[in-house]
Amino acid sequence: MKKCSRCKVVFHNEERQRCLYCDAFLNDVDEDDTDEDILQHQPVGNIIEKVLKEKRALSHESMQYLIGCYFHTRTFNFLYSFSRNEFKMGKDYRRPLVQPLSISSVLTLPWIVVILVDSLIFRIFYSSYCPECQWKYSLILSGGAHKREDCEYHKEYMNLIKEILSGRILKTEKALWDAASEKVKAGQRSAYYDLCLRENKYEGALDVACIWFSCGFLMYVIVVFTFPIMLKGVLLLQL
Ligand SMILES: [Zn+2]
Ligand SMILES: [Zn+2]
Incomplete structure (x- = not known):
């Protein structure tokens, strides 16, 4: 087992090198002493503290933060x-x-367009529901039927998210990873495997470009709207 000396949380996956929550290097330990007492006296950051101790419903931003922490x-x-x-x-x-959308969305203007258009398309296409995996799906996009493979993928994805958000992933990570590896060896898709090994080479650069574009566009709008007013004021002062 591995333990984070900062967060005092024990991870059961021997292959994990860094802490999920603070990114510190982990030490080898023999026992899991991550009990409620330790968690109560060693807060590990607002969100994970909420998840592990209070079990409260998380806001969407908090969920995104925690999932982002997990997958780095x-x-x-x-x-x-x-x-x-x-x-x-x-x-x-x-x-x-x-x-x-939030106030910070103004820094990601292209994504606002994507969100608005996709939300509309989503409601048109995703009109079917599977009670087994409890996901909405599109009959058109899935070729006229909800495939068994997709259903299993959805169930794995939902279970994984629940494990991360509940904090149980600390103990079940290795078992989940072994099951994902088995699936891949058998030629099946695995949600956990896809999320852990996804390529994101250009995503950071695209995010920076998106923020620069949004800042530039906002500056342009501000100048276009305020420049004539300022010019008018200067001319009035000169008269
Ligand atoms: Zn840590
Ligand atoms: Zn299903």
């Missing part, structure tokens, strides 16, 4: 993919848009 990425594309999959879960729509 917080690119816009990764977070949007998570929001989209989470939006598919359950029969009803929990919110109007695939991903909720």
